[in-house]
Each structure stands twice: as structure tokens, then as C-alpha cells.
Amino acid sequence: MSMKEMLLRVPSILMLGAIYVAYVLIGGVIFWKLEGDLGEKDISLLLLNKNRLLTRYTCLNQEGLEAVAQVVQEASKAGLSLKGNYTSDGFWKFTSSALFAATVVTTIGYGNMSPSSTAAQIFCVFFAVFGIPLNMVVLNRVGKYMLAIERNICDFLEGRTGGWRCTRFFVHLVSYLSGAVLFFVVPMIVFQLHEGWTFSQAIYYCFITLSTIGFGDFVADSNPDKVYPDWYSILMAWWIFFGLAWLALVVNHSIDILERLNSHFKERWGGQKQQAESGGAGVDNPDTVEEEDGIKKPPITP
Template identity: 30%
Template sequence: MTSNGPGWRRMVVLFVVVVVYLCVGAAVFSQIEGDPEIERRLQLEAFLRNFIGNHSCLHHEDLITVLRQVDQEFTFALNTLRNRTVYTQWDFIGAFSFVVTVVTTIGYGNMAPRTYPGKVALVVYALIGIPITLIMLNYLGQLLTRLSTKVNKCKLCSTKPLVNKILNMVLIVTLGLTILFILPASAFSYIEDWTVLEALYYCFVTLSTIGFGDYVAAMSENRLSHRGTGDLYRIVTYVWILIGLAYLSLLINYISNVFIKKAEEMERLTKEKLEAEVSRLQQELSKTGKSVYKTAANVTSSVKGKVWEAPSSNGIDQETGSVTLLRISQLEES
């Protein structure tokens, strides 16, 4: 590693390692969770069809209203009532989405292992995957930092360096927010049928790894929910997450550094003011000591048998640091 950070070769190697690890994790969880989920859903499908057959007077819309209050397997229950094919979320693409949320610590909560082998595998997988992903995101953040440094050297206003620096910073922030927030939010708003505010909310909650799970892109029914296009949409979404995590981490780190520098600057200024005040007080004490000594010296003639001695160091005691105004020594009369 050079002083300028990791090179592109090391970044590519690490990126390949992370992608391979994600693919291995997706295959493992797909194998563990896929068949049990199919079995559970087939049982649920049989139950729902039997229930509908025994309640011919029950309207489908009424049953859908009831199912909307149920969290577990809600989407699948609706698809069953609409005579759609039984499927599993734990296919490779679905499991890949799951492991991405695991290693990035987003943790939406919309997918979780239900079997004991799956839960054990999750613990082991996360212990290895999270550190590797954090290292990769750290390297990606350093590369983005180097890129932003190059952009920051652009001379948009060559006559005024301060204005040029502000313009470059605005350009960096605007490009980042546009590419990683505004454009994705517009796409999510259209595809997922969300409002723009909901889409922006999802972008921030996801990239900050808060991951509430109240909004999850590329998982529920949407305009690209069919196979092929829907799988591509998922892959693009999670590539966006990886890049966005690095950018937002860089932005938060920059804001943190600004606050730290401001705090250090305030501490330095406060220290300088205190030192200046102490120096001023010392000078005032020194002047006061000299003034008192001169006043005492003027009345020396009126005191018989005593000699007024000037205090050492202009009135400042070297050993104790206190101010000695006068020192009077008694002379023996001859």
C-alpha cells in the first residue's frame, strides 16, 4: 500500500473476493432455506384453498383484508389467492439479496433463516463476511477520496482560491447526491410505486445501514417483479448499495472531520487566549512590584535603623512564585 492508499489492482482483487464470498453464501442459504420454505408454502396453499372451498360465500376481497393484518408470509398468501405459482424467496437471487444485507449490516428483517442450520450458518457467515466487507468498503472509500481530491483540484474559479474550493466541494457533494440519492430515488419511486419522499427515505435508511425494513426495494411486487428483468433489477439495486455505503461513509467521515477540526481550533484559540491573559497578569504583577518598591525606596530616609531591600526578580519569588512586595531587614546598631 502506497501513501496514497490502495491501488486499483488490490481493490479489484478484494472486490472479486467479496463477490465470490457473496455467491458462496447465497448458494449455501439457498440450499438450506429453499426446500423448507417451499414445503411451508405448499401447506399454506393447501390450507387456503381448502378454506375457500368450505366458505363459498366468502369474498376474496374480504379474505385479503384479513390477510393484510398478517405479517408472516403475507405476500405469498396474496399470491396464492390470485392463483399464482408457488415460489421461494430463497432462490439464488433472493439469497444473494439476503447475504448482502447481512455482510453490510443493513439487516432489513424481511428475510431471516427459519431453520436451525440456517441460523447457525448465519452466525458463522456473518463473523467472516462483515470484516471482509468493511475492509472492501474502506478501500472503496479511499478510492472515492482520491477521486474527490482530484475533482477538488479543478480550477472553476482560478482568480479566487477560496471561492474555487467552495465550488469544487459543492460539485463533489452534488454529483454524489445526484448519482446515489436523487436518481435511485426517482427509479425506486417509479418501480416500487413509492412517493419521492418515501424513496429518498429508503435510500438514506439503507445506505446508513439503519435498515428498518419498512421499505425494501426489489423484494415485493413492482413493475419489474417478473423473472429476468426483476433479477437484474435486484442485482443493480445491491451494487448501488455497496457503492452508496462507501460514499455515505465518506460523507459522514468528512462531516466528522470538520467537527473535529472546529473543536480543535476552538480549543487552540481558547488556550492562546488563556496564555495571553496569564502573561498579561504576570506583567501587571511585575509592574505592581516595581511600583511598590519605588514607593518604599522614597521613604527610606524616614525609617531609621532599617534598610529596604528590593525583592528579587522584580518582586517575584523564584522558589514559591509569590509576589514579595517588600523585604525589611533589621540592622544592629553599632
């Protein structure tokens, strides 16, 4: 790429950067307005409950309350239930450990469980270093395979319908809707039944997981007060893998649409600019004369 081409691309880069920054700031303002007041109310309610707790249990002082909170936090991190006198397997059983490994290589990182021993932390680093690129390669290959299937279906239907122009649009639309049902609607129902979440919480968890944002406020297969079947973690691992591949395909399609729109507006704007420049260049030069046949020739000097 020459220096001139690089300079021509600078304004578009600055415009995209400005749009990106504005988008993030607008999102921050909206989150601030939606959650700011609720956060202050939650803090006030927590302080009120703390004072009520200290008043009710006179033998519990500030130091004792902090000790209880420490026990609760450690039990929550280990996946142990404080209800009743029974013990559970905690987070680090085989199925949950395999699911944790999947969240590492997919960079979801809920944060509800993490290795605590030095050996496990060092292994996690090397496991992620080689696992993340491997996961990206495999997801890319699976996404290309899914895209190839869509294209073959489009070619087949176009051959049957005589090249109907809307065939590809309807094939992509059906693919999007099928993926949304398979990776969002069905898991939403499963999570609502097994986790006790509302449908809005379940669909929120599905998107936060498959987009690899992974806040960790909602995590399936992590409630210590519930007994999950072994197939539940395995099904979740498969759902995460193929859901990531499908969502990556959707994101690639969206990027392609945005790039095409950008190219369309750029060509349109560039064509108008070129037409304006050519129109300006077409003004008659006073140093020329026009013959009857319409051909411009230089003036005859005496």
C-alpha cells in the same frame, strides 16, 4: 498520554456526552409528538376493523381470526402472495438471496426475510463474522480511492486556476451533489416506478438503507404481488455497495469538519484563557522597582 492530559480532556468528553444524550432525548420527544397520536388512532382503527370483520363473517371467531393472521404472517415472511391461486418463487431465489447476503455484511438487516433452518442460521453467523469486517475494509478502501480522486481533481484545478482558494470547496460541493443525484435522486425515481412508492417514501428508503439503519418498513424487491426483472436485484446490490462507500465518505468529511470546528473553538477559548492568565501575571510586583529603561529589577536591600 499523561494523566494531566487525560484530566484536561474529561470536560470535553462530558460536554460531548451531554450533547449526545440531549440530542437523542430531543429526537425521542419529537418522534413521540409526531407519531404518538397517530399510533393511538391506528390502534383504534385496527380494533374497529377487527370487530367489523368478526361481525361480517359470523363463522369466523377469535380463534379462527388468529389462525388467518398466522397464515398471513407466515406468507408475508416467505414472500408469497395471497392474491389469486398462483404460486411464486418467494424470497429465496438466487438474486434475492444474493441481495440478502449483501444486507447481512453491510449490517442493514431489513428484517423482512431471515433464515429459518438451523444450518442457515449457523452459516449466517459465520458469514457475518467474516463478512462484516471484510465489507468495512473494502468500503474503507473504496472511500479512500474516491477521496484520492477528489484530491487529484482539486490539485489539477488549482494548478490550472493558479491556486484559487475556493477550488477545493467547489470540487467537494460538486462531488456531494453528484453523489446525491446518483445515489438518491436516480434510485428514488427507479423505486417510484418499480415499487409504486411516493417520492418521499422512496427518498426515505434510500437514506434508511444507505445509512444501514434498515427499519424494514419499506423494502425494495420484496413485494410478492410484483414480478421483478433479474437485473433489479443486481442493480440494487451495486447501488447499496457504492452508495455506502459514498455516504461513508460524506460522514468522514462531516466528522473532519466537526473536529476542525472543535479545534478552532478550543484554540480560541484556550488562547483567550492563556491571554487572561498572562495578563494577570503581568501585574507589577510590589517587591520590584522599574528603572527608567523599563527593565524590572529586584529592590536594593540596605
